[in-house]
Amino acid sequence: MNPELLRNIWVELTERRLTLMIVIVACVLLVAISPGQWSSASFTAELLFYAVVVVWGTRCAAQSVVEEISTKTWDSQRLSAIRPWTMVWGKLLGSTMLAWIGGIMCLAVIMISAFRAGGTESLVNQTIYFLTIGLLSQAVALLASIVAVRRRMSHSRFDVFLYQLAGLIAALLVWRVWQTADPTSLFRSWTGGIDPFAVREVWWWGGSFDPGTFYVASLVAFVFWTLLGNYRVMRRELQVQNGPVVWLCFIVFLAGYAGGFDFWRDYVRESSFMIGMRAVQAGMTIAVVTYGMALVEPKEVVAYRWLIERFKRRQFISLLGRFPAWGYAYLTVVILGVIAILMLPWTIAEKANVYGGPMIVLAALGFVLRDCAVFMAMGLGQVGKRSDIAALAILALLYVFLPGMFAQVPGATVAFYPSEHDPSWLNPLIAWTQALLGWFLILRRPDLRLRPQT
Amino acid sequence: MIEVRNLVYEYPNKRALDGVSLTIEAGSITALVGPNGAGKTTLMRCLAALEMPYSGEVRINGLDTRQSPREIHENLSFLPDFFGLYDSLSVKRCLTFAARSHGLSGKAVDIAVDKAAERVGLTERMKQKAAELSRGLRQRLAIGQAIVHEPNVIMLDEPASGLDPDARRSLSALFLELKASGLTLIVSSHILSELEDYSGSMIIIQDGLVVGGQAVALTENRISYLVELAAPVTGFDGFLEGLPGVTRVTSEGALSQIWLDTPAQRAAIVKAIVGAGHQLCGFSETKRTLEQTYLEETGKKR
Numbered sequence: 001m002n003p004e005l006l007r008n009i010w011v012e013l014t015e016r017r018l019t020l021m022i023v024i025v026a027c028v029l030l031v032a033i034s035p036g037q038w039s040s041a042s043f044t045a046e047l048l049f050y051a052v053v054v055v056w057g058t059r060c061a062a063q064s065v066v067e068e069i070s071t072k073t074w075d076s077q078r079l080s081a082i083r084p085w086t087m088v089w090g091k092l093l094g095s096t097m098l099a100w101i102g103g104i105m106c107l108a109v110i111m112i113s114a115f116r117a118g119g120t121e122s123l124v125n126q127t128i129y130f131l132t133i134g135l136l137s138q139a140v141a142l143l144a145s146i147v148a149v150r151r152r153m154s155h156s157r158f159d160v161f162l163y164q165l166a167g168l169i170a171a172l173l174v175w176r177v178w179q180t181a182d183p184t185s186l187f188r189s190w191t192g193g194i195d196p197f198a199v200r201e202v203w204w205w206g207g208s209f210d211p212g213t214f215y216v217a218s219l220v221a222f223v224f225w226t227l228l229g230n231y232r233v234m235r236r237e238l239q240v241q242n243g244p245v246v247w248l249c250f251i252v253f254l255a256g257y258a259g260g261f262d263f264w265r266d267y268v269r270e271s272s273f274m275i276g277m278r279a280v281q282a283g284m285t286i287a288v289v290t291y292g293m294a295l296v297e298p299k300e301v302v303a304y305r306w307l308i309e310r311f312k313r314r315q316f317i318s319l320l321g322r323f324p325a326w327g328y329a330y331l332t333v334v335i336l337g338v339i340a341i342l343m344l345p346w347t348i349a350e351k352a353n354v355y356g357g358p359m360i361v362l363a364a365l366g367f368v369l370r371d372c373a374v375f376m377a378m379g380l381g382q383v384g385k386r387s388d389i390a391a392l393a394i395l396a397l398l399y400v401f402l403p404g405m406f407a408q409v410p411g412a413t414v415a416f417y418p419s420e421h422d423p424s425w426l427n428p429l430i431a432w433t434q435a436l437l438g439w440f441l442i443l444r445r446p447d448l449r450l451r452p453q454t
Numbered sequence: 455m456i457e458v459r460n461l462v463y464e465y466p467n468k469r470a471l472d473g474v475s476l477t478i479e480a481g482s483i484t485a486l487v488g489p490n491g492a493g494k495t496t497l498m499r500c501l502a503a504l505e506m507p508y509s510g511e512v513r514i515n516g517l518d519t520r521q522s523p524r525e526i527h528e529n530l531s532f533l534p535d536f537f538g539l540y541d542s543l544s545v546k547r548c549l550t551f552a553a554r555s556h557g558l559s560g561k562a563v564d565i566a567v568d569k570a571a572e573r574v575g576l577t578e579r580m581k582q583k584a585a586e587l588s589r590g591l592r593q594r595l596a597i598g599q600a601i602v603h604e605p606n607v608i609m610l611d612e613p614a615s616g617l618d619p620d621a622r623r624s625l626s627a628l629f630l631e632l633k634a635s636g637l638t639l640i641v642s643s644h645i646l647s648e649l650e651d652y653s654g655s656m657i658i659i660q661d662g663l664v665v666g667g668q669a670v671a672l673t674e675n676r677i678s679y680l681v682e683l684a685a686p687v688t689g690f691d692g693f694l695e696g697l698p699g700v701t702r703v704t705s706e707g708a709l710s711q712i713w714l715d716t717p718a719q720r721a722a723i724v725k726a727i728v729g730a731g732h733q734l735c736g737f738s739e740t741k742r743t744l745e746q747t748y749l750e751e752t753g754k755k756r
Contacts, residue, residue, distance in 0.1 A: 003554035010551075011542055072538030076599065078504060080555035081528035239503055239523035301466040306508060381466045447466055 004082055004090025012098050025052070025102040029109055042113030045106040046130075050171075053103035053134040057096040058141040058167035059160070064095035065145050066155040066163070074149075084234040088142075088227065096138050103134055125212050132219040133174050139226040141167030146233045151298045159385075174219060181211030203262035218257075225250055247325050251286060251332045258285035259336075276343030280361065283336035286329055287368050293326035294372045295388055299379035301447045308443075309450050326372060337365045359424040366431025367417055371395060373438030381447055455480045456501060456607065456638065461510035463496050463662075470496040472662040473510070476669055478640065478655075480515075480606070483633050484669060485649040486642040487748055488659035494642045495535070497659060498609050501640070502532035515606055528557060531600035535611040541585035545576050545595055548584055549602050556603035570602040573628060590621045597625075601632065608632065609640045614648050626651040650744040658751050665751050678702075679720065681710040681727065682736035690732070697726050711740070 025048065032044035068074035082090070093100070107130055114126035144166035148159065179188070180197045188195050202214045228250070232242050259282030268274050303322070310319040341358040378391035398416050406412035413419040414427040421427050442448070456478040463471040470493045478484050486494050499505040500512055503519040503526045512519040514526045540548055549567040558566055571577045574594040579587070584595060593616065600608055614622045629639055629652045643649050649656070658665035683690065686708045694703045694712055699719035704711045714720065720737070727734050 003551060006554065007540070007543075007547075007551045010547055011540070068538075071541070072534075072536055073540060074538075075504060075532070075534055076537070076552070077555070079502060079527045079530070079532055080552075081524065081557040082555050083524065238527075239506060239519075241520070302464045302508060305464070 002082075002086050002090045002094075003080075004077075004087055005094045008090065008094025008097060012094065017098055018101070021098055021102050022105070025105045029105060033109065038113040038116055042110050045109035045113070049103050049106035049110065049130060049134070050175075052099050052106065053096075053130075054137045054168065054171045057099035057103070057134060057138045058164045058171070060095045060099055061092060061138040061167065062141040062145045062160050062163035064091040064142060065149055066160055069149060069155060078238055084238050084240060085231050087238070088230045088234050092135075092138060092142055092227075092230070100134070103130075107131070125216055128216050129178060129219065132216075132223045133171055133178075136174060136219065136223045136226055137167040137171035139167075139223065139230055140170040143226060143230050143233060146230065146237060147296050150233060150237060151296070178215055181215055203265060205260040206262065206265075221253075221257075225253070241321065243321055244323060244328055247328055248332075251289065251329055254289065255282035255286055255332060255336065258282050272343045273345060276340045276345075279336045279340040279343060283333050283340060283361075283364075286333045286336065287364070290326050290329040290333055290368060291371065291375075293324070293329055294375040295379075295391065297324055297326055299376060299382070299387075301381040304380065305448055305450060308448060312450075326375075330368065330372060333368060334365055337361050357420075357424070359428055360418045360420065362428040363414075363431040364418040366428055366435045369435035370431065370438050371398075373435060373442055374398075376442050377438065380442070380445065455513075455515060456640075457511075457513040458501070459511045461497070461500060461512060462508045463493075463500055463505065464508045470662050471500065471507070474659075474662070474664055476657060476664055478638060478657075478669065480638050481633060481636050482654050483629060483639040483641065483652050485646075485653035485656040485744065486640055486659065487644075487646060487649070487656060487744075488665075492659040493662045494659050495611055498532060498611055498640065498642060502530060502609055503527060504532065528603075529606045531603075531605045531608045533596055533600045533608075533610045533613060535615070537596045539584040539592060539595060539599075542583065544581050544583055545571065545587070545598075546580040548595060549598055552599035553602045556605075558603055566602050566604070570598040573601065573631070574598040575624065589616050590618060593617060593621070597628070601637075604635075605637070607638045607640070609642075611642045612644070613641060614643060614645065622648060646744045646748060653744070656744060656747065656751075658748060660752060670747060670751055677717065678711050678713045678740050678742065679723075680736065680738050680740050681712060681734070683708045683710075684733035684735050687732060693730065693732075694727075697723055699723065708735075 028048055029041070029045060032041040035041075065074065068077060077087070107127065110130060111123055111127055115123040141164050144163040145160070148155070148163060180195060180199050182188075188198075199211045202209045202211050204214065228246065232246060235242055259278035261281065263281070264274065264277050268277060307319055307322065310316070310322075340361045344358050344361065346357055374394050375391045378394065379387040403413050403416045406415075411421050411426075414421045415430050418431070419427060456476075458474055458476045461471050461474040462469065474493075474497060486498065488494050496505065500507050500519070501514070503512070503514075503523040506520060514530060517526050519526055540551070543551070546567060549570055550563055553563045553566045553570075568577070571580060574597050576591065576594055576598060579591065584592065587595060593613070597610075597613065600610075614625055617625060626648070629641070633639060633652070639652075641649060641653065655669040657669045681694070690710065691703050691705045694700055694705075694710060699715045700712050700723070701715060702713040712723070714723070717739075724734065724737050727737075
């Protein structure tokens with residue numbers, strides 16, 4: 001048996017806690033079922049499932065590694081022979097085991113109700129949805145906590161809440177998207193049957209899909225990637241080096257997934273324009289990933305000094321092996337941006353609802369690189385949330401406050417974010433000047449200079 | 455065997471280890487000493503593959519810490535200065551988890567747990583929770599966890615801090631027992647007299663470097679003899695050097711210090727000195743303390 005799972009069973013599944021969980025959940029479900037109305041019983045079971053598995057489960061998952069650090073047992077775990085994948089499963093299932101016992105009891109009621117209402121298909125979809133939303137939210141919370149551990153951040157109760165919040169946000173997004181496909185959803189029961197984002201079919205890579213099936217497949221894929229993310233971060237924490245291949249595969253998957261949605265099929269017919277728009281969609285998604293990674297990845301001065309040394313020594317294989325994840329994501333954005341620039345038409349006057357022309361894409365690439373420089377300038381050598389908050393504050397200044405202050409100045413927005421302007425080359429020129437200047441200043445930091453060996 | 459070549463470890467504003475190279479033989483006990491902030495703990499963490507060096511190479515029994523960290527972790531233990539225990543678990547469960555997490559399974563776990571508990575003297579307390587143990591017993595449990603899987607290498611950072619004299623003595627005995635069973639031990643401590651009881655060599659770390667460039671053997675030349683004459687005699691040094699079994703001589707006035715191949719030669723030496731007509735006033739054994747060696751070695755550097 002997985003030793004970490006066994007240890008968690010010893011710690012978590014005490015007789016008292018187990019009895020308490022079973023009795024409380026059983027009482028609530030029995031009260032809900034007793035009138036014989038399965039739909040209302042299912043409603044109660046769903047709410048209880050979210051409370052126990054998602055809300056409490058994410059808390060347990062977020063605490064699992066952090067608690068080891070505060071009790072100073074993490075180093076002994078890092079020094080064990082437990083493999084990264086075993087450690088991830090041991091922590092994820094072990095810490096949330098009690099929550100899952102309550103959750104499975106709720107799921108039984110949900111499954112019976114789903115089968116009575118919609119037969120086997122509904123039963124399968126609902127079961128997969130509830131299992132994956134629970135697993136996904138907990139895995140995201142665990143991932144957030146291990147990333148924070150990698151960044152050597154402090155771990156107060158508020159910090160643990162932030163890691164839990166990451167899981168809760170993931171669950172909320174999944175829940176909201178799921179509601180758009182369900183005519184009998186909780187959301188619609190609250191809004192009188194109205195959902196502005198309701199979908200009857202999903203158009204993806206030219207094909208039409210049933211939303212329920214598409215969402216279930218997407219959920220399973222994202223749970224897989226989240227677990228793989230946990231595994232990779234755990235590997236690093238256990239001192240095993242990660243190559244870039246898996247990360248690149250994820251980026252390619254995400255680009256393919258995001259670029260596949262045919263939002264423009266009613267407006268765009270030309271295949272080159274369609275390719276350009278797909279590249280823009282994919283590029284914007286990967287740009288979000290770039291921002292996310294630039295924010296959360298450890299920005300250790302020594303690691304960047306090491307990269308600079310590899311570059312100077314022309315040891316490019318070593319360099320690429322430890323190149324930051326945000327760097328790979330940004331390079332992908334550049335490739336997608338170049339595709340968009342080549343494929344999008346230069347004149348857009350007669351095109352409706354188009355993101356913008358190639359010059360705006362070129363400017364966007366510059367602004368993303370500038371923003372990465374902001375994250376780097378604020379985060380290099382810093383530990384904790386302050387550097388993150390400072391970087392986000394500067395971005396808020398650049399994207400919200402300064403453009404607001406200069407709103408009366410015609411064309412002032414070109415200095416802050418991608419926007420149309422005449423002449424069209426001005427926006428990219430300003431963006432790239434800021435980006436290059438930012439990176440020039442970062443690379444001249446004294447703490448990034450190489451030290452001679454004595 | 456532990457081999458370190460040009461190990462460099464950097465913090466953002468400081469180079470903690472600056473090209474450390476050393477070799478530690480298998481089945482030895484090595485004391486790791488040096489002032490606070492010298493880089494001892496960083497070196498231990500690099501040896502334990504808990505930190506990746508900036509450059510250089512660390513090999514534990516032929517395995518590179520960069521290439522095979524988990525394989526190294528499987529056969530190595532590191533007990534840090536500030537360690538933690540699973541307080542809600544019993545002593546038996548703590549040891550069982552440690553054994554299982556190092557790859558033991560089935561009956562081997564129970565055998566290893568019982569053996570480790572016996573070695574650290576916790577057999578009678580197997581059902582007691584870790585939280586209920588005193589500081590000394592917690593230390594023993596931590597050491598028990600570190601040795602339960604019988605690693606090849608064990609590193610201990612300040613293992614005796616907070617222990618009473620009796621517990622320290624039994625800890626020294628345990629280290630010697632572990633060494634006898636073939637383990638390689640590296641022990642870091644500020645209390646040099648404590649290291650003296652069991653260490654065979656010493657590595658002095660100062661400003662991120664190994665003083666003298668290598669480990670200092672403590673067993674060799676450790677015991678010497680003081681020869682005191684009634685008055686200084688010219689050429690007495692040469693006389694002593696010519697005696698069979700004498701390996702080294704230093705003199706100052708009427709007092710000479712000699713090192714012998716074996717202590718059994720003492721009687722013959724005394725007989726030869728007296729037989730040659732020298733007025734021998736005293737002949738006594740002297741032991742160079744670890745502290746003296748430490749001061750001598752660090753003094754050489756200065």
